[in-house]
Amino acid sequence: xxxxxxxxxxxxxxxxxxxxxxxxxxxxxxxxxxxxxxxxxxxxxxxxxxxxxxxxxxxxxxxxxxxxxxxxxxxxxxxxxxxxxxxxxxxxxxxxxxxxxxxxxxxxxxxxxxxxxxxxxxxxxxxxxxxxxxxxxxxxxxxxxxxxxxxxxxxxxxxxxxxxxxxxxxxxxxxxxxxxxxxxxxxxxxxxxxxxxxxxxxxxxxxxxxxxxxxxxxxxxxxxxxxxxxxxxxxxxxxxxxxxxxxxxxxxxxxxxxxxxxxxxxxxxxxxxxxxxxxxxxxxxxxxxxxxxxxxxxxxxxxxxxxxxxxxxxxxxxxxxxxxxxxxxxxxxxxxxxxxxxxxxxxxxxxxxxxxxxxxxxxxxxxxxxxxxxxxxxxxxxxxxxxxxxxxxxx
Ligand SMILES: Cc1ncc(COP(=O)(O)O)c(C=O)c1O
Numbered sequence: 244x245x246x247x248x249x250x251x252x253x254x255x256x257x258x259x260x261x262x263x264x265x266x267x268x269x270x271x272x273x274x275x276x277x278x279x280x281x282x283x284x285x286x287x288x289x290x291x292x293x294x295x296x297x298x299x300x301x302x303x304x305x306x307x308x309x310x311x312x313x314x315x316x317x318x319x320x321x322x323x324x325x326x327x328x329x330x331x332x333x334x335x336x337x338x339x340x341x342x343x344x345x346x347x348x349x350x351x352x353x354x355x356x357x358x359x360x361x362x363x364x365x366x367x368x369x370x371x372x373x374x375x376x377x378x379x380x381x382x383x384x385x386x387x388x389x390x391x392x393x394x395x396x397x398x399x400x401x402x403x404x405x406x407x408x409x410x411x412x413x414x415x416x417x418x419x420x421x422x423x424x425x426x427x428x429x430x431x432x433x434x435x436x437x438x439x440x441x442x443x444x445x446x447x448x449x450x451x452x453x454x455x456x457x458x459x460x461x462x463x464x465x466x467x468x469x470x471x472x473x474x475x476x477x478x479x480x481x482x483x484x485x486x487x488x489x490x491x492x493x494x495x496x497x498x499x500x501x502x503x504x505x506x507x508x509x510x511x512x513x514x515x516x517x518x519x520x521x522x523x524x525x526x527x528x529x530x531x532x533x534x535x536x537x538x539x540x541x542x543x544x545x546x547x548x549x550x551x552x553x554x555x556x557x558x559x560x561x562x563x564x565x566x567x568x569x570x571x572x573x574x575x576x577x578x579x580x581x582x583x584x585x586x587x588x589x590x591x592x593x594x595x596x597x598x599x600x601x602x603x604x605x606x607x608x609x610x611x612x613x614x615x616x617x618x619x620x621x622x623x624x625x626x627x628x629x630x631x632x633x634x635x636x637x638x
Contacts, residue, residue: 246279266595271298274617276600285625287613288600292432292464292577295491296536297614303494306532310525317524319517325527332534336473338482339502343511344522348463348489349378351499354516355426355485356382358503359457360402362510363423367401369459370417371426372408374434377461386426389434408437411446418450424457424485425450429475432464435608436572436579441479448481457484457507463499464577467491468537468615471547471575478574494533496526537615546615549622550575553611556626564633569607578611579604580629590632599628 244252247265260266268284270277274297276286286294296303310325317323330342343358345351360367369386371377377386381400384392388405402421407413414425425447431437451458460483465475467488476482484507489499499521520526536542554571557580561568569581582590585606594601594609602610613622 273297274614274621285599287611288602289612289614292612293490294614295467297616303532306528310528315525325524326522329527340505341508343501345499345518346497346520347499349380349383351487351501352377352383354501355459359424366423368421369424370404373405376433409443426459428461430465430574438574444479444481459485463489469577492530493526494529496529498526553622580609582607593632597628
């Protein structure tokens with residue numbers, strides 16, 4: 244049986260796999276991946292924002308190999324050197340005083356929701372944004388401000404309300420005596436790459452301080468250097484009380500982290516929350532290697548330069564194809580090209596046929612999430628492909 248036949252026989256049908264040529268990727272290095280036939284693609288999907296340092300970065304591979312040969316896993320009943328060291332690096336490079344390790348973005352958000360409720364005592368309501376995405380567990384689905392993810396899963400956990408993203412009044416109106424926190428993505432990813440305005444996040448910070456609420460940022464997708472700073476909130480001058488990160492942190496291994504200021508973190512006591520694999524030794528070593536790369540002098544500056552290059556290129560394409568392209572938006576290397584017509588799936592397939600992987604969101608949005616180590620030459624190759632595809636779509 245082929246891989247595709249095995250999949251359709253044995254795996255529960257939750258994913259729309261890339262139908263175009265039944266793509267099955269088997270190798271990767273840097274910004275490039277290869278399929279079963281040996282064909283190479285520029286990967287601007289990056290495991291969906293996971294490959295910030297590219298595929299199989301030698302320093303990450305070496306850290307994993309080394310730790311896998313020593314000790315892969317111990318229970319959180321015991322102390323762990325890599326876990327403690329990773330916590331130190333995260334705290335020293337963020338607003339946070341303490342962290343909790345989980346295995347995914349959804350789990351990190353679950354931890355944030357539980358911590359906010361524990362901190363809040365009788366208060367429990369968390370206001371999130373319309374069009375947000377916070378994960379697929381029941382509580383994080385409930386936190387997600389998109390009805391399509393709620394359907395079929397009632398009853399969802401109570402205590403979430405949805406306000407309009409980038410509309411401070413809309414959030415303020417929903418605050419009542421049961422409200423404990425506000426939770427937003429500084430850049431909404433799955434909702435279509437929508438960037439928070441400075442006045443919005445600063446306004447939320449002020450609102451949270453005034454009403455004694457916790458401000459929670461979900462940086463699962465926009466963190467880890469993707470915005471051009473290590474954390475997206477650094478663009479805003481408005482830091483959170485709790486923040487979650489995942490995706491890129493493990494260099495391709497599963498990890499999630501909830502980071503918190505002491506005043507919030509202190510609400511958790513031994514036994515309040517736990518995870519068997521959270522803070523796994525191999526994963527923490529991989530994350531330490533990733534952070535070392537991101538924190539190298541000049542690395543994030545280069546990300547910002549590459550971001551300028553790709554934005555300029557895409558804007559030129561938007562000007563050249565005004566009947567097709569509605570908008571280019573995003574932050575750093577988290578970019579959306581919104582089309583005026585429902586052609587995103589076709590554009591994605593056409594890019595793939597020309598050796599470029601991009602991600603279609605809904606009918607009209609193409610999302611580009613290149614690895615942060617992408618070269619300028621690879622960026623111009625990708626821009627040429629998008630140019631060719633738009634030219635074809637226009638005919
Ligand atoms: C902003 C955000 N939060 C949470 C999640 C859920 O992360 P995971 O799939 O690792 O559970 C995602 C995944 O796309 C995300 O983009």
